[in-house]
Amino acid sequence: MNKLKSLFMFTSDQRKGIFVLLFFIVALQFVYFFTDFNITQTISPDKQEWLAMQSKIDSIKASNPKYIVKVYPFNPNFITDYKGYKLGMSVREIDRLLDYRKENKYVNSPKEFQAVTQISDSLLNAIAPYFKFPDWVKNTTQNKGYVKYENKAFAKNEKTVLIDINVATQEELIKIYGIGEVISLRILKLKENLGGFVSMEQMNDVWGLSPEVIGALNSHFKVYALPMVHKIDINNASLKEISQFSYFRYALAKEIVTYRSMNGDIKNVEDLTKIKGFPVEKANIIALYLDFD
Incomplete structure (x- = not known):
């Protein structure tokens, strides 16, 4: 009995230690019950917008059991966030x-698409039949090398008459x-x-044009005469005016303004x-777009 009683006899320091330990235990319990440990993930505004539509789309499907998503042929290189979601891709697969596209690279087959996105075989089998690649990709794949194809829209017995790219219409460009x-x-907007x-x-500056398509453009279009462009007065233009020029980004425009302020006029x-x-x-x-006088 005396031995058992001795087990519950503590010194003053031991009692303080026990009290501190109990305090920490209680404090940790409060932290556990009243703190949210969920990790907040930062999502871009664009993704927030199309993800917000997810519940609406799901509710429409649920209310209409006969609802069928009709998919039209498309080039998988230009899938948007929303398009990818509709196809059943995850955010990570779309990203x-x-x-990959930000590196100015293209997928040219369903196999390459799967290698880049890492989608499942079942999803690939479901959406691959709708992939539509440019004809030059098909020709290159079939012949295992570069093939110079003839554009049937321009095919004539006589010599092709080149069109001035500065007066070309959208309909004429689409024939390529x-x-x-x-x-x-994009071509017309840059012009x-x-x-x-x-x-x-300058066709090389149009995002999305492959070397083969640029070659076809050169076969049917040319610059006959220099256009009357509004030239930028590089020595007097403001930072804003210079940065709005298609070939100058804001950082470069700032460097130009700094250079002329330190070295005088740009000759x-x-x-x-x-x-x-x-x-x-x-x-x-x-x-040719700048005025140095």
Whole structure:
């Protein structure tokens, strides 16, 4: 009995230690019950927008048991967040494709699409029949090499008459294999922003054009005469005006303003090539849009 009683006899320091231990136990219980341990994930505004539509779409499907999603043929290289969701892709799978496209790379077959996105075989089998790649991709795959194809829309017995790219319509651009409504509008938008093209080399600046399609454009279009563009007064234009030029980003525009404030007037395009970040390979084209006087 005395031995058992001795087990419950504590010194003053031991009693303090027990009290502190009990205090921490109680405090940890409070933290556990009243703290939210869920990790907050940051989602971009664009993803928030299309994810918010998910519940609406699901409710529509639930209310209509006969609801069938009709899928039209599409180029898988240009799948958007919302389009990917409708096809059954996860956010991570869509992001893998978008990251791949940011590197200006393209998938040219269902197998490459799966390798990039890492979607399941079952999902690939469900959506691959709707993939529509440009005809030049099919020709290249079949012949295992570059094939110079003839555009049937322009095929004639006589010599092809080149069209001035600065007066070309959207309908004329779409006749080129590999150019659809979206890319044709990009070409026309760039022409509008610049005031006109000064060289067919500028087709390389249109996002989404492959070398084969650019070659086809050069076979049917050309710049007959330099357009009357509104030139930028590079020595007097404001930072905002310079940054709005298609070939200058804000950071480069800022470098240009700093350079001229420290070195005086910019006399020619060679002066601009000394500035950090200036696209030297496009200097001759850029010069035609600038006024150095």
